[in-house]
Amino acid sequence: MPEHTTSQRPAPSVRRRRRLLVGCVAVLASLALAACGTANGALQPQPGTTASGSASGTGAPAPSASPSGSSSASSSTSSPAPSGSAPAVTPPGDAVPAAKPATGGPATPEPPAPPRTPAPSKTPAPAKTPVPATTPSTAPATRPPTTTPAPPAPPATGVSTSVVRSTASGGRTVALTFDDGPGPATGEVLDLLARYGVKATFCQIGQQAAAQPAMVKRIRAAGHRLCDHTVSHPLPFAPLSHDTAASQISGGRDMIVRAGGPGTEVAWFRAPGGGFTADNQHIAAAEGLRPLGWSVDPRDWSRPGVASIVSTVQGQLRPGGVILMHDGGGDRSQTVAALKQLLPWLIAQGYRFDLPAR
Numbered sequence: 462m463p464e465h466t467t468s469q470r471p472a473p474s475v476r477r478r479r480r481l482l483v484g485c486v487a488v489l490a491s492l493a494l495a496a497c498g499t500a501n502g503a504l505q506p507q508p509g510t511t512a513s514g515s516a517s518g519t520g521a522p523a524p525s526a527s528p529s530g531s532s533s534a535s536s537s538t539s540s541p542a543p544s545g546s547a548p549a550v551t552p553p554g555d556a557v558p559a560a561k562p563a564t565g566g567p568a569t570p571e572p573p574a575p576p577r578t579p580a581p582s583k584t585p586a587p588a589k590t591p592v593p594a595t596t597p598s599t600a601p602a603t604r605p606p607t608t609t610p611a612p613p614a615p616p617a618t619g620v621s622t623s624v625v626r627s628t629a630s631g632g633r634t635v636a637l638t639f640d641d642g643p644g645p646a647t648g649e650v651l652d653l654l655a656r657y658g659v660k661a662t663f664c665q666i667g668q669q670a671a672a673q674p675a676m677v678k679r680i681r682a683a684g685h686r687l688c689d690h691t692v693s694h695p696l697p698f699a700p701l702s703h704d705t706a707a708s709q710i711s712g713g714r715d716m717i718v719r720a721g722g723p724g725t726e727v728a729w730f731r732a733p734g735g736g737f738t739a740d741n742q743h744i745a746a747a748e749g750l751r752p753l754g755w756s757v758d759p760r761d762w763s764r765p766g767v768a769s770i771v772s773t774v775q776g777q778l779r780p781g782g783v784i785l786m787h788d789g790g791g792d793r794s795q796t797v798a799a800l801k802q803l804l805p806w807l808i809a810q811g812y813r814f815d816l817p818a819r
Contacts, residue, residue, distance in 0.1 A: 667714075759785075
């Protein structure tokens with residue numbers, strides 16, 4: 462009879478292997494899905510998930526659907542994973558800390574680690590802007606005075622505090638003044654003045670006047686005038702305190718008056734070195750003395766030479782001028798020699814001799 466081709470059914474052993482293979486595939490798929498669900502639940506906690514299941518991964522995670530309709534938790538605990546199955550998946554990072562080793566009983570999950578708060582960025586404190594010290598626009602009312610207080614106003618004598626540098630009459634006049642005497646040259650100067658009929662003013666140092674009272678009396682007798690040049694000629698004179706300046710001015714005047722005798726008049730005050738200040742000018746005026754300056758200075762005290770003294774006077778003199786020369790304080794031979802030339806020259810120029818203004 463003819464052979465019929467009959468489809469052979471697979472042997473039972475083959476069918477069992479197929480079913481076992483299918484089962485293994487399903488188990489592996491369940492395990493993989495369970496692992497993914499665990500990782501997903503650990504990294505992204507869902508509402509209702511317990512702390513132990515989401516943090517440690519060792520407790521029972523939330524149910525997760527699988528193709529076979531069984532939970533991932535039952536598949537992982539009831540059916541052992543076949544050899545060659547995929548290892549358990551651990552979530553990346555440090556979201557799931559390692560569980561403590563078992564001590565004979567069921568593992569107790571670790572408490573969840575507190576969420577890490579990013580450290581705040583350190584912002585440097587803004588630099589403090591220095592506040593400039595404020596200076597009051599006006600001095601405090603209680604600040605002590607830094608200058609010497611002004612002396613009382615001059616007496617009702619009408620003496621001016623300003624420094625005079627011109628003659629009393631003005632016009633084509635000239636006033637001759639001699640400082641630092643009486644000295645060795647004073648007698649020669651007096652002789653020359655008498656020869657030309659000239660009147661001059663002598664600014665005397667109090668100590669010098671006291672040492673030569675006879676010369677002071679001779680000056681007065683010849684009709685010349687006297688001027689106070691302080692007690693001792695201190696230099697510099699301007700910085701002196703009010704009390705010291707007052708003592709020098711009033712003391713010098715008193716010494717000259719005593720040397721000259723009764724009726725001696727002192728009309729001016731000349732500050733040593735020309736060191737006038739508002740203070741010593743007020744002191745002088747309060748004593749009845751007019752501050753006396755000059756307009757022509759040949760610096761004869763430095764002994765620059767007779768020709769220099771003469772040329773300086775001739776070049777600087779203007780009508781109404783006051784000439785400064787010296788009859789004391791050292792060797793005045795150049796001054797005497799220059800005066801011998803200047804007196805006839807002044808007369809030839811039409812100058813009349815006068816006293817300083819008061």
